[in-house]
Amino acid sequence: MSSQASTARQGSDSLASRHSFLLRGLLLIIVVGVVMSLGNVNIGAIGQGLGYALAGVCVFITYRILGFVDLTVDGAFPIGGAVCAILIVNGASPEVALLVAFVFGALTGLATALVDILFKIEGLLASIIVITGAYTVTLRIMAGRSNIPLLGQETLISRHSRPFRAWLVEQFGDGLKRQSTNLLEIILFGGVVIVVLAILYWFMRSEFGLAVRATGKNPQMVRATGINHYVMIALGLMVANGLAGLSGSLVVQQFGFADVSLGFGLIVRGLAAVIIGEVLLRPKSTGQLLIAAVAGMLVFDISRAWIFSALDLPTTDIQLVSALVVLAALGTPRLYERYKAYRQRFANTR
Amino acid sequence: MLELDNVSVTFNAGTSNEVRALKEVSLSVEEGDFVTVIGSNGAGKSTLFGVIAGAATADSGQIHLGGHNITHWPEYKRSQVIGRVFQDPRLGTCPGLTIRENLSLAAIHGRRLGLRRDVKKDQEQWFRDELERQQLGLEERLDTDVALLSGGQRQSITLIMATLVKPRLLLLDEHTAALDPRAAEQIITLTRDLADRHEMSTVMITHSMQQACDLGSRVIMMHQGEIVFDISGKERYQLTPADLIDRFHSLEDAELSDAQILGQTGSFSQKDLTALARRSSRNR
Numbered sequence: 001m002s003s004q005a006s007t008a009r010q011g012s013d014s015l016a017s018r019h020s021f022l023l024r025g026l027l028l029i030i031v032v033g034v035v036m037s038l039g040n041v042n043i044g045a046i047g048q049g050l051g052y053a054l055a056g057v058c059v060f061i062t063y064r065i066l067g068f069v070d071l072t073v074d075g076a077f078p079i080g081g082a083v084c085a086i087l088i089v090n091g092a093s094p095e096v097a098l099l100v101a102f103v104f105g106a107l108t109g110l111a112t113a114l115v116d117i118l119f120k121i122e123g124l125l126a127s128i129i130v131i132t133g134a135y136t137v138t139l140r141i142m143a144g145r146s147n148i149p150l151l152g153q154e155t156l157i158s159r160h161s162r163p164f165r166a167w168l169v170e171q172f173g174d175g176l177k178r179q180s181t182n183l184l185e186i187i188l189f190g191g192v193v194i195v196v197l198a199i200l201y202w203f204m205r206s207e208f209g210l211a212v213r214a215t216g217k218n219p220q221m222v223r224a225t226g227i228n229h230y231v232m233i234a235l236g237l238m239v240a241n242g243l244a245g246l247s248g249s250l251v252v253q254q255f256g257f258a259d260v261s262l263g264f265g266l267i268v269r270g271l272a273a274v275i276i277g278e279v280l281l282r283p284k285s286t287g288q289l290l291i292a293a294v295a296g297m298l299v300f301d302i303s304r305a306w307i308f309s310a311l312d313l314p315t316t317d318i319q320l321v322s323a324l325v326v327l328a329a330l331g332t333p334r335l336y337e338r339y340k341a342y343r344q345r346f347a348n349t350r
Numbered sequence: 351m352l353e354l355d356n357v358s359v360t361f362n363a364g365t366s367n368e369v370r371a372l373k374e375v376s377l378s379v380e381e382g383d384f385v386t387v388i389g390s391n392g393a394g395k396s397t398l399f400g401v402i403a404g405a406a407t408a409d410s411g412q413i414h415l416g417g418h419n420i421t422h423w424p425e426y427k428r429s430q431v432i433g434r435v436f437q438d439p440r441l442g443t444c445p446g447l448t449i450r451e452n453l454s455l456a457a458i459h460g461r462r463l464g465l466r467r468d469v470k471k472d473q474e475q476w477f478r479d480e481l482e483r484q485q486l487g488l489e490e491r492l493d494t495d496v497a498l499l500s501g502g503q504r505q506s507i508t509l510i511m512a513t514l515v516k517p518r519l520l521l522l523d524e525h526t527a528a529l530d531p532r533a534a535e536q537i538i539t540l541t542r543d544l545a546d547r548h549e550m551s552t553v554m555i556t557h558s559m560q561q562a563c564d565l566g567s568r569v570i571m572m573h574q575g576e577i578v579f580d581i582s583g584k585e586r587y588q589l590t591p592a593d594l595i596d597r598f599h600s601l602e603d604a605e606l607s608d609a610q611i612l613g614q615t616g617s618f619s620q621k622d623l624t625a626l627a628r629r630s631s632r633n634r
Contacts, residue, residue, distance in 0.1 A: 203465075210447075210455055210468035218444040224403075225511075226430035226460050 021288050024281050028295065032302055039306045047185030049301035051254045052269065053193050054247035056277075056297035057200070057290060059270025061240035064289065066233060067216040068123040073244045073270055075127075075134030076108040077263035080245025082141040085148040085258030094156040098192075098249050104141075105245015106238040108134055113234035131263075138260050148258045155253035156188055157181065189250060196243065197290050203239065204286050212236045213286070265319060272326040273297035279333055300325060351551050352379040352402070352519055357411030359397050371397035373575040374411065379519075384545055384552045384566035388559065388594065393572040395555045399521050402553075404428040416518045430460040433512030433550075435505070435525040442508025445497035449488060449507060452496055453477045456511035480510050484540055502533025506540055513544050520545070522554040526561070538565065559591035569594070573601050 035041070055077055062070035080101035087097040108130065115126035142148050165180040176183065203209045215222045215232040222229040244266075252258045277296025283289045304325050307313070313321065359372040371394050379385055389395050400406030402413065404425035413421045420428055436442055443452050454469050457476075474492070481489035484506050488499075496504055505525060512520060522541065526534035542565060545552045556562050562569050568582035569589060579597060581589060 205468050206465045207458055207463045207468050208465060210451060211458075211463055214444045214447060214451075214455055217446045218441070220436075220441050221444050222455075223426045224429050224434045224442070225455055225458070226426055227458075227463065228424070228426045 021281060021283060025291075025295070028280055028299070032299065035306060036302060040309055041302060041306045042182070042309075043179060043186065044182045045302045045305035046298060047182050047189060047254065048251075048305075049298035050186060050189035050193055050294075051251040052247060052266075052301065053189075053273075053294040053297045054196060054243040054250070055266055056270050056273030056293045057197070058240040058244040058247070059267065060274045060277075060289065060293035061236060061243075062123075063271065063274060065213055065216045066123075066236045066240075069267070069271075070112065070123055070237065070240070071127040071267050072108055072112045072130055072134075072237065072241050074263040074266050075131035075138075076105040076241035076244035077248035077251075077266050078138045078258075078260055079108055079134055079141065080105045080248030081252035081258045081262050082138045082148070082248075082260070083245070084249035084252050085150060086141055086143070088150055088153050088155060088253075089148060094154065094159065094253060097253075098156075098246055101245040101249035102242040103245070105248070106242035108245070109237035109239075109241030110234060112241070113230075113237045117230045117234065135260065142258060142260065146260045150253070150256045150258070155256070156250075157184060157253055160184055160188070185254060189254075192250065193294060196246065197294065200239070200243075201287050201290060204290075208232075208235065212239075265322060268326050269297075269300065269322060272300050272322075272329045275333070276300055276329045279329070300329070351381045351383075351416060352377070352553075353412075353414040354378070354402070355412045355414070357401055357408045357413060359394075359401050359406050360409050363409070370575050371406075372401060372408075375575070375577055377570070377577065379551050379553060381551055382549050383568060385554070385568045385570055386562040386566045387553060387555045387570045387572060388557070388562050389572035390598070392574075394575040395572050396523060397575075398572065399434075399523050399553070399555065402428075402519075403432055403434055403521060431518040433517035433520045435508050435512050435520075435522045437524040437527050439501040439504040439508065439528060442511065443496045443504050446495065448493045449481075449496055449499075450474075450477065450492040452507060452511060453480075453514065456514045459515035459517075480514065481507075483543065484510075484536070486536075500533070502529050502536060505529060505533070505537055509537065509540055509544060513548055513550070516548050516550055518551065520550055520552040522552065524555050524557060527557060541565070559594045562594060563589050563591050571597065 036043070036045075055073055058073050058076070059070075062068065062073070083104045084094075084097040084101045087100060088094060092100075111133075112123070112127045112130045115121055115129055116123050119126075121129070139146065161181055161184055164184045165177065168176050168180050168183070204213065211222060211227050212232045212235055214225075215229045215236065219229045222232065248262060251262065273296035274293050275296065276299050277283070277292030277294070278289075280299065281288070281292045281295060283292040304318075304321055307321055307325070308315075308318075354375055354377040356374045356376055357372055358370070358374050361367075361369045361371055373394075375394075375398065377398075387395050387398065397406055401408050402415075404420075404423060404427075408421060411421075412419060415428075415431065434442075444455070447455075450469055454473065457470075457473055477492065478489040481492075486503060486506060488503060488507070496507065499507070509525070525541075526537050529537060538561060541552075541554070545565075552566070554561075554565065556565075568586060569579070570577055570581075571579040571594070578601065
């Protein structure tokens with residue numbers, strides 16, 4: 001009897017939560033839209049958010065699925081960017097550059113996994129060792145230069161920018177001409193992010209994905225099921241950091257240059273994206289969690305751009321503003337919890 | 351089927367904390383045997399399981415299972431033929447995943463992982479049938495996160511997961527100790543049902559003398575890293591919990607008289623005294 005009742009309750013819960021994710025998403029889009037138009041935020045922030053979105057997904061996989069803070073993203077991202085820049089300068093197509101960047105990012109993840117597994121050094125420390133070494137690897141890939149410009153080279157953006165602008169002017173007149181590069185970035189990167197999310201979603205719901213998800217929650221049980229959980233940790237880290245490399249390659253093509261310090265502070269940004277996405281959208285299923293990480297990165301970039309335009313700050317202040325946005329994202333839920341506990345205590349004493 | 355040949359395990363070897371957890375233990379379990387293992391804390395029961403399942407490594411001796419020498423197999427590889435249920439209900443299932451996902455993972459048991467869909471439609475009826483046998487109503491809650499279930503419910507799912515793909519050997523490590531009496535009773539019923547139905551070799555550690563006498567066809571008592579009694583056949587069927595408790599006490603008395611003899615002859619060092627004190631406090 002009671003089990004039947006609870007089943008019914010659970011049924012309606014899951015139905016409501018499925019809608020609540022959608023409703024929250026719509027509400028978020030409206031709020032962000034209003035803030036952007038009132039705050040006069042350039043839509044370039046969306047394109048930038050999409051470029052970094054897959055690095056956010058990387059942090060989501062390591063932090064939420066594998067269950068530890070993996071800093072490798074700080075190393076995999078510039079390595080992906082460097083590989084991409086070198087390939088493009090040497091005449092490779094941008095698509096090939098994306099794929100090779102993924103592979104190099106994945107190898108960085110594998111390095112962390114091997115340090116963790118072979119030497120039994122815990123994940124956080126292992127990733128610090130790897131990113132320290134990765135700095136040199138990045139410089140080596142860039143042939144000793146700390147910066148490689150892609151001026152005049154064919155990138156995903158530059159290849160389509162001229163025909164796209166012509167098409168835009170033809171369709172909508174001169175009004176949107178100034179935004180043509182930003183719009184193109186949103187469309188192209190949006191497409192890449194959607195395709196990658198779809199593949200990742202399929203992977204996460206395969207047998208491998210199930211084993212990776214279980215490994216983060218209960219490695220003992222995964223071992224008891226006859227699965228080598230070390231392989232699953234390595235696989236998870238490789239997929240995650242492959243995405244970071246891919247993201248680095250997108251950002252390099254967007255900025256038009258590769259730089260050795262491109263990954264600086266990326267882990268914080270990724271954590272912020274994951275937390276913001278979870279707080280705002282309350283995702284439940286694997287698919288919703290992936291979407292939330294991307295949405296979190298977009299909200300992060302847009303709110304940062306809004307702060308810049310509202311306070312009229314110089315661009316050199318970017319790291320402090322980033323840190324404050326992250327602090328707000330991480331701190332607000334905790335402050336709210338404390339406030340609730342405080343109110344509870346107050347109510348009890350009365 | 352399962353053969354342990356003079357297996358020893360020492361923890362912290364070469365230090366002052368050296369513990370000889372297993373002392374040249376030999377044990378043979380036949381196909382379809384249900385063995386219960388009893389013994390005081392520190393007797394080496396869990397180490398025995400650890401060395402069979404691969405969580406602990408043997409310093410010496412050989413372990414054979416189903417014709418394979420598994421002495422040097424890693425834990426995950428042994429798990430492909432050994433099903434395990436732990437004392438802590440949280441260890442056997444994966445929180446954050448649904449009942450269906452947990453069972454799906456268990457259904458992969460011993461096969462290679464692939465890129466097929468994790469949750470398969472044609473397995474649903476199989477899962478439902480297994481869950482229905484327990485009469486806990488869980489077959490209607492396949493998409494519930496296992497983190498929301500009680501300890502007893504999680505433990506019964508662990509039991510199903512451990513036996514979903516029939517293992518060569520099932521190891522149950524005090525799997526009812528952390529449950530309330532009613533849930534423990536249900537788990538014992540389920541254990542008996544599964545062991546009978548699959549006719550698989552089972553070894554169960556228990557603290558309950560009642561369980562040791564009710565379940566299985568053979569009782570092993572361990573003490574200080576050794577098997578001190580191994581009762582099977584006709585003698586086993588006449589065994590009562592009271593007999594077992596008597597045997598327990600006789601062990602402790604023997605230990606006490608050893609101490610007295612040593613004390614009389616005066617060859618008692620401070621180290622011996624503390625070791626004895628520690629040992630007897632463990633036994634209580």
